[in-house]
Amino acid sequence: MSKKAKLETVDNVTIRFAGDSGDGMQLSGGRFTQTSAIMGNDLSTLPDFPAEIRAPAGSLAGVSSFQIHFSSQEIHTPGEKPDVLVAMNPAALKVHLKDLTPGGALIINKNAFTTKNLKLAGYDSDPTEDGSLEDYYSTHFIEMSKMVERACEGIDLSPKLIDRTKNLCALGVLFWMYDRPLEPTIDWLNKKFKSKPDVVEANVRALNTGYNYGDTAEIFTTRYVVKKAKLAPGKYRNINGTLATCLGLLTAVEKSKLSLTFAGYPITPASNILHTLSNWKRFGVKTYQAEDEIAGIGAALGASYGGSLGVTASSGPGIALKGEFLGLAVITELPLVVINVQRGGPSTGLPTKTEQSDLFQAVYGRNGEAPMPVIAAATPGDCYYTAYEACRMAVKYMTPVMMLSDGYLVNGSEPWIIPNPDKMNDFDAGFVKENLTDEQYLPYKRNEETLARGWAIPGTKGLEHRIGGIEKQDVTGNVNYDSDNHEKMVQIRAQKVANIANELPPTEVFGEKKGDLLILSWGSTHGACKAATESLLDEDLKVAHVSIRWISPLPKDLKDILSNYKKILMPEINTGQFRQMIRAEFLVDAIGLNEVQGKPLGASTIVAKAKEIINE
Amino acid sequence: MSDKPLLKKADFQSDQAIRWCPGCGDYAILAQTQKTFPEITEKKENTVFISGIGCSSRFPYYMNTFGFHTIHGRAPTIASGLKMANPELSVWLVTGDGDGFSIGGNHMIHLLRRNVDINVMLFNNRIYGLTKGQYSPTSEQGKVTYSTPMGSIDYPFKPTKLALGAEASFVAKTIDKELKHLQAMIKRANSHKGTSFIEIYQNCNIFNDGAFSHLTDRDSKEEQLLRLEDGEPMIFGAEKDKGIYLDGTSPKVVQIGKDYSIDDIVVHNEKDRFIGDMLANFTASEEFPEPIGVLYCKERPSYDELMEAQMNEAQKDSKKAKGLYELLNAGDTWEVK
Numbered sequence: 001m002s003k004k005a006k007l008e009t010v011d012n013v014t015i016r017f018a019g020d021s022g023d024g025m026q027l028s029g030g031r032f033t034q035t036s037a038i039m040g041n042d043l044s045t046l047p048d049f050p051a052e053i054r055a056p057a058g059s060l061a062g063v064s065s066f067q068i069h070f071s072s073q074e075i076h077t078p079g080e081k082p083d084v085l086v087a088m089n090p091a092a093l094k095v096h097l098k099d100l101t102p103g104g105a106l107i108i109n110k111n112a113f114t115t116k117n118l119k120l121a122g123y124d125s126d127p128t129e130d131g132s133l134e135d136y137y138s139t140h141f142i143e144m145s146k147m148v149e150r151a152c153e154g155i156d157l158s159p160k161l162i163d164r165t166k167n168l169c170a171l172g173v174l175f176w177m178y179d180r181p182l183e184p185t186i187d188w189l190n191k192k193f194k195s196k197p198d199v200v201e202a203n204v205r206a207l208n209t210g211y212n213y214g215d216t217a218e219i220f221t222t223r224y225v226v227k228k229a230k231l232a233p234g235k236y237r238n239i240n241g242t243l244a245t246c247l248g249l250l251t252a253v254e255k256s257k258l259s260l261t262f263a264g265y266p267i268t269p270a271s272n273i274l275h276t277l278s279n280w281k282r283f284g285v286k287t288y289q290a291e292d293e294i295a296g297i298g299a300a301l302g303a304s305y306g307g308s309l310g311v312t313a314s315s316g317p318g319i320a321l322k323g324e325f326l327g328l329a330v331i332t333e334l335p336l337v338v339i340n341v342q343r344g345g346p347s348t349g350l351p352t353k354t355e356q357s358d359l360f361q362a363v364y365g366r367n368g369e370a371p372m373p374v375i376a377a378a379t380p381g382d383c384y385y386t387a388y389e390a391c392r393m394a395v396k397y398m399t400p401v402m403m404l405s406d407g408y409l410v411n412g413s414e415p416w417i418i419p420n421p422d423k424m425n426d427f428d429a430g431f432v433k434e435n436l437t438d439e440q441y442l443p444y445k446r447n448e449e450t451l452a453r454g455w456a457i458p459g460t461k462g463l464e465h466r467i468g469g470i471e472k473q474d475v476t477g478n479v480n481y482d483s484d485n486h487e488k489m490v491q492i493r494a495q496k497v498a499n500i501a502n503e504l505p506p507t508e509v510f511g512e513k514k515g516d517l518l519i520l521s522w523g524s525t526h527g528a529c530k531a532a533t534e535s536l537l538d539e540d541l542k543v544a545h546v547s548i549r550w551i552s553p554l555p556k557d558l559k560d561i562l563s564n565y566k567k568i569l570m571p572e573i574n575t576g577q578f579r580q581m582i583r584a585e586f587l588v589d590a591i592g593l594n595e596v597q598g599k600p601l602g603a604s605t606i607v608a609k610a611k612e613i614i615n616e
Numbered sequence: 617m618s619d620k621p622l623l624k625k626a627d628f629q630s631d632q633a634i635r636w637c638p639g640c641g642d643y644a645i646l647a648q649t650q651k652t653f654p655e656i657t658e659k660k661e662n663t664v665f666i667s668g669i670g671c672s673s674r675f676p677y678y679m680n681t682f683g684f685h686t687i688h689g690r691a692p693t694i695a696s697g698l699k700m701a702n703p704e705l706s707v708w709l710v711t712g713d714g715d716g717f718s719i720g721g722n723h724m725i726h727l728l729r730r731n732v733d734i735n736v737m738l739f740n741n742r743i744y745g746l747t748k749g750q751y752s753p754t755s756e757q758g759k760v761t762y763s764t765p766m767g768s769i770d771y772p773f774k775p776t777k778l779a780l781g782a783e784a785s786f787v788a789k790t791i792d793k794e795l796k797h798l799q800a801m802i803k804r805a806n807s808h809k810g811t812s813f814i815e816i817y818q819n820c821n822i823f824n825d826g827a828f829s830h831l832t833d834r835d836s837k838e839e840q841l842l843r844l845e846d847g848e849p850m851i852f853g854a855e856k857d858k859g860i861y862l863d864g865t866s867p868k869v870v871q872i873g874k875d876y877s878i879d880d881i882v883v884h885n886e887k888d889r890f891i892g893d894m895l896a897n898f899t900a901s902e903e904f905p906e907p908i909g910v911l912y913c914k915e916r917p918s919y920d921e922l923m924e925a926q927m928n929e930a931q932k933d934s935k936k937a938k939g940l941y942e943l944l945n946a947g948d949t950w951e952v953k
Contacts, residue, residue, distance in 0.1 A: 034948055037948065037950070038948055038950050040950065040952065184948065231952045232952070233951075233952050233953055234951075234952060235945070235949055235950070235951050235952075236949060236950050236951070236952060237945070237946075237947055237948065237949045237950075238947075238948070247940075247943065247944060250940055250943070251940060254940050259701070261697065261700055261701055263697060280943075281926060281927050281929075281930035282930040282931055282933055282938075283940070283943075284927070286700055286701075286923065286927065288696070288697070288700060290693065290726075291722055291723065291726035292722060294690060294693065294723075295690070295692075295693040295696075295722075295723055295726070296693075297693075298686070298690045298692075298693025298694050298696075298697060298723075299693050299694070299696050299697030299700065300697060301693075301694060301697060302666075302684075302693060302694035302695060302696060302697025302698040302699075302700075302701070303697040303698065303700055303701040304697075304701075305684060305694065305697070305698055305701075306697070306698040306699075306700075306701030306702040306705070307701060307702060308700075308701035308702075310697060310701075324687050324690075325687065325690065327687075328686060328687050332684075418944050418945055418949065419944065421940050421941060421944065440631060457702075458661070458662070458664045458682035458698070458702065458705055459661055459662055459702060459704060459705060460661060461659075461661045462661070463661065463682075464660060464661055464680055464681050464682055465682065465683075466630065466632075466676050466677050466679075466682075466683035466684070466685065467683070467684055467685070468676070468677070468683075468684060468685025468686065469669075469685060469686065469687055470685065478632065479632070479677060
């Protein structure tokens, strides 16, 4: 019997699982996340995988990772430097070791440190043998491959398949270290591999092997307890941005009694939206994998023209291809929701990495004067409300709406209070039902308050009319090249979008209502900015954080809010796009904090910058 | 449908002034369409004309139905989305050789292979008209235009052949000046379930005048036109004295009389893909007459029907979460008090 390891309570832990693309790191991370969620921790996750499906095994390019930050307190980011790094091969160690906190735990699959793998990772000598790690980290070199091989003796599976269970072994070690139950994972394995009992058995044995190793090997002196977080009361689930987005779209069509037609073309990191919605035919959701990005938005717009709510999703390069259709949606004034899951650019750029560099593309990226509402999601769970709002505004104002998300939001996850759809507002599609005059129907007659035109769908008697991309005559919608009419229509289209600001709720200010510094963010930098602000407030600094949801139109109260602070700091994962907009709009000398590294901003970077500015 | 149409040609004429050049072949196509529609529908509100960009694409503005003048080459995408949203609609797509086969070529082939229940009217004038006279993907090699002063070196498409290559289930060809024939093709396209593709040779009297004069001149046309009738032998000529004979798998034109009788002539079978491919190959050839009529027609389930079937099938899947509430609450959940 082993000497009992001592239990130590900690508030915050960040673990990074790293291995080869085929090592199952996303799965290990996902299960650790789910278990931590059930245990009541607050958490935030960041998967990171290569663009190549299977880069050469053991290569640096093929390293895949999953980071989870979990806590007994409220947290907003997936963490920065991990406290624990699980490295399943030399390449994973090489790529990720630089991030590990000094003194942090390093858990290594010793069996993967072969001459070949070491060479592939560019190691001249074996770091698990040459003593280069032990002085700096708490090292645990575990022969995971051998352990699972022994544990699975007698199971009728190929050695290759058995070796693949080593990710569960690593997970077992982590479960022991952080005192988490195995049952949720075992239940999950039973469900997932229902028809393959041998696979379940092998994985369960691997999981237990890892757990028992921690318990008996006497190499771990401490186990850690991360207690439940004090989260707002309610029923929770863990959710990523993709699922939240899709649920938001579905809620919007249920609340408006519209049908949903989603048309898109596969592109990383947006494809999972197409996959998820394709499984929801039973809710009347029609999905269409188009021949290209242009056809995706075209079919969505065609569906909207026909009285369904058309939605398309893509990432930067695909959005570029859709640009001409956005203009058509603007001039024909049809509802349409376009989701841009941003990734690193330009061109193909960094397909699997996150970035906020499509803001200008979203706001300005069309020919002509083509204003379009733009809304940005702040957290994975917030994608739900953002998608719902995008749909509601598209229908109410008869306009295409761009929803900005990003690679981190769609793949990252967080505990989420399950919304009650009954409490979301209904909204009316408001189809024009009949032509009450003897005259031709007037498709560009407008609602006086919103300036939206009527949604007059084919199949409705008496409403026959023609629309198109040539400038429309006010009211009649006939083709018209008159200069005064054109200018008037340009202004009407702009005013219509601007009118959305009339119904935006007051902007939330977190922190001091007046002070030295306002941290102003949009999109997924929300979490890091909020965490940074909390920590600055703890030091009694006069700071606040505002997260902007509607980029276009901007909230009306923003100008006053900005005037309440001596300085404004704008952290963005781009070179300062929103900052340029804010400076142009409000003539304020906002200061940028810009990192373009394909990963979320860290709260500590923001804290450091904020202090530097305040102390200037 | 009742015997006497409820609607008249005038019901399909919009109040918009027509802005094609005087003498353009598009006028004839528009008039025949407006004339035919009372015979094929009683509900003009269920009719939608969708177009891209180009001279032909102004067509929807002149039809008093629902209409959508979209962007260059992309009409098939809008039409497909519309048909998905409301399969009850009768969707017509008007396009040209540039719109449909150059900038929009990709959408066109995918529309045809998917077999969405849409009727395509492709006006082929073998030239770019609206941009003022550049060669198109159906212009003959050597054509001198503003952009090809030394003659075009591009080899042209044969639209019906391309449509068949894209697995179209209905392929027909007609000519702007063949008024009755044009009407008949519109009716045939309308009754076909799936994508119906009609290529219409259309004279651009400004930039490519006379491109089809050999097929439209009263004196010579019957020597050049092969009028297809399902189940009938492929004979042509003013005296009906020539026909298509199959020598093994090679077609050739023969004189009926001495060496060949009418029984030697190939009988048209719209459902026979081999015959369809052969006829599509006759396009713009020196050796063979130009076939007009239905080259190929064989129904298979349309995209919208297949989608409808899947949507219905999915409703029966009772094992999965039923409503939005269940879906929101699916998976591992926990309470925080």
